[in-house]
Amino acid sequence: MEEKMVFDEPYVAHYQYSVGAVGTKFFTELRDNKKILGMRCPACHLVYFPPRATCHRCLAKLDEWVELSDEGTLITYTVVHYSEPVQPQEPPFAYGLIRLDGADTCICHFLGEVDPESINIGMRVKAVFREKGEGNMLDIRYFKPL
Amino acid sequence: MAKRAAIVGVGQTYHKSRRPDVTQVELINEAVKAALDDAQLTIKDIECVLFGNMEECEGSFLTDCWATLGTGAYMKEGCKIYTGGTTGTTAAIAAAQHVASGLFDTVLVAAYEKQDESVYGMEPLGLVPDPLWRRRFRSGAGAASWFARVGTTYMAETGATEEHAAMVRLKADRCACRNPHAHLRLNLTMEAVLKSPFLLYPLRLLYLCPTTSGACALVVASEERAKRMAQKPVWFKDWVIVHYEIEGFEGFFPEGRITSHEQAANILYSRNGITNVRRDIQMAEIYEPATWAELQFSEWFHFAEKGGMWRMVERGATDIEGEFPINPSGGVTCTNPIGCTAMIRVAEAALQIRGDAGEHQVTRDVKTAVATGFGGSFWTEMVLLTKSLD
């Protein structure tokens, strides 16, 4: 057998993701006031969370901020049982798709303070905030059952 | 038989170094909305959305998927196109092809680059070259050293002097200062240009394209639709894409062999009966990543006879008021959101044909214009646009 030549090629690059003016307002309120904001499209009658500058359906520019509840409904979930370098926590842990009261769209976040066996769709959940906010999505540590 | 396709809407952002006030998606959306407004359409009128960018610059992958929030591709057909520096022209050509095929009557195509997302600017593009052959030697074999060589070679072969490059850079700045969308608008003087430090002789810092954040979008429509909806449709007459064998900037100097720029120009001109380039085409928006490249590339595109470009520059022939304007927008040395840079060439050429370029509208009556794209492993694209459908 001829020796095959295969070369390890690491790739490392540093980036900074702009969250923009809308994102900055959202993360600032979350960080400083533990307040969760959404954005309403008056034409499509939808409240987006996370908030966005433009409605993807009608492309209207949005500026109608809405304060959302820190409570919502679990739409669906999964429990992670395997370990990989990309996993943010040690297994087992649960991801949920959560729709906050007052919003029409969902976000994906961790479920905490919960036995994976007892999670069920439709369960009511509440955000648990990080003591000192840093201005990113993990200022909500996880959602716990009500 | 292919159908004819026309540009019926053009939009772009005000290009800047940094746009921390918007996300990538919001940046794209600015151009998309501008193009739709220009076409007097809404997103509901669009059947297919194409999209381009060089995702290494942002480190955000599968941009086509999540950028639907900005492009308006939600629940529509379309895909992403990425061919390096030529991404913008490839995407524009793909839009024309999607219409020419008869599959779609209205296609929106958007491209962007948000270079302030990368801590080291364009450096992540170092992933592009072959790791065994050239990736390690980028510091030396990167764009700057080759554009320096374009300068030394050009001077040696044609008798041009350093002042001619300075004239080209001044011309670009004069144009950019009349184009509100341009990124670098510096009000340069000859003295200031000649004070700009050499990165590598004879390439001055001012002669290299900047890192820019910006987006551009076009609306392309079929003949029936364009005639009905657009006051001034700009027709895709033809396009050509040519690759070169050699990976990397070595392709600049094929030493006795024809370059992909020359090959593309030969194909495009012979296919369209263009025998006198400066008569049959009235202006050009070319992808000139460095000032010296404008002189050399223009000759490869036959805008001047070999060794004659600097004489044209000397007499102001390539200015906005000149006999053959080149890059009246200010070109790539003034604005370079890399994944959409080539699309800006097409957009600006279309505006010149429409007569809608405003302050930087060329004085010459433009019936036919050419826009070009240029990519890292020597890949040339040319788009021929016309005012009338013939």
Add this chain to the structure above:
Amino acid sequence: MNQKVPDQYIKIPHTVRLLYRYAAGPYMARFCKELRENKRLVANRCPRCRRILFPPRISCPDCMVRAADEWVEVGPGGTLLFFAELGRPGIDTRTGEVQELPASYACLIQPDGVLIGQGCFSHWLKVENPEKLREGMRVEPVFKEERRLGTLEDILYYVPVEE
């Protein structure tokens, strides 16, 4: 309208760290092994037009036929096609940090035995007397003596041969 954006906006730093494995394929594998074991550069040929394919590869770009399994040694010395003094080094994509450069010049080399226009390559150039540098002069490689991997980095740099 231009420039000056206030820095009040939140940016979220993130670093992409990936590991790829690049397969050289059978043609370049031969090149890599010759470099690693024998400090030689090799190329293959087109069976139709007989041109040298450097770097070695599967097909001839001119004839579009499959390359012959016919190998020739080229270089490793050659002619200096171009040189440039390095200013600011770029970023090494392997580390995401500034690349450490083994020499202060970059160059383009036409290896002996390869016709002009049929393949050249970039490398570093270690220069003692910059005033004596000129295009067209001979250059010779300095190889790594140990732990060669089979990449062009097994050549540390080239040096000009002054007459």
